[in-house]
Amino acid sequence: MLNTVNPRQTVLVTCRAKYNNFGKDEIKDNIIALDWHIPLSFKPLMYGISAGKTRFSCELISRSKCFAVNFMSIDFQKEVLFCGRHTGRHMDKFTEAGLTKKDCDKIDCARIKEALAYIECEVVDEIDTGDHVLFIGKVAASALLNQGKRIFHIVGDDFTTTVD
Ligand SMILES: Cc1cc2nc3c(=O)[nH]c(=O)nc-3n(C[C@H](O)[C@H](O)[C@H](O)COP(=O)(O)O)c2cc1C
Numbered sequence: 001m002l003n004t005v006n007p008r009q010t011v012l013v014t015c016r017a018k019y020n021n022f023g024k025d026e027i028k029d030n031i032i033a034l035d036w037h038i039p040l041s042f043k044p045l046m047y048g049i050s051a052g053k054t055r056f057s058c059e060l061i062s063r064s065k066c067f068a069v070n071f072m073s074i075d076f077q078k079e080v081l082f083c084g085r086h087t088g089r090h091m092d093k094f095t096e097a098g099l100t101k102k103d104c105d106k107i108d109c110a111r112i113k114e115a116l117a118y119i120e121c122e123v124v125d126e127i128d129t130g131d132h133v134l135f136i137g138k139v140a141a142s143a144l145l146n147q148g149k150r151i152f153h154i155v156g157d158d159f160t161t162t163v164d
Contacts, residue, residue, distance in 0.1 A: 033084030
């Protein structure tokens, strides 16, 4: 099916939640690469993301009930692939991918400083769609910071962008 719906814009979704790491409670910030995301409504402003149930981020978002969608430029292929090929369960993906944490404006979550644009969401519903969960987010804040060529996923490790 993927060859029928791709290319799709790949985003980096950030999340933060309390997490029990080998018996010790800590606040965990994480990043997941996502192709499956969608605007859902203007009034109220709503945005949806679909996360696989096995993803660590799915667990964190279920717990914290918020997430940020970070729109990246094609220059960040390496970082996007890193976040899409490694779980953050036992590593700090911000550090490992070399991305900079910035506190969100309206939700208790980090976003990515290098992003061209971002949307902050509070989860108002979760729909079990099969092996994924569709998180329905009410938009709490959003901003377009910079114009730039966005990253779109074709398949595997291949990405593309828009023409001038
Ligand atoms: C380009 C790309 C797009 C992806 N899109 C999705 C997606 O839409 N939904 C999803 O659940 N996983 C997607 N993944 C896979 C997750 O990013 C990957 O499983 C990641 O390691 C999960 O990290 P986590 O365990 O720290 O949450 C994608 C991976 C790549 C490379």
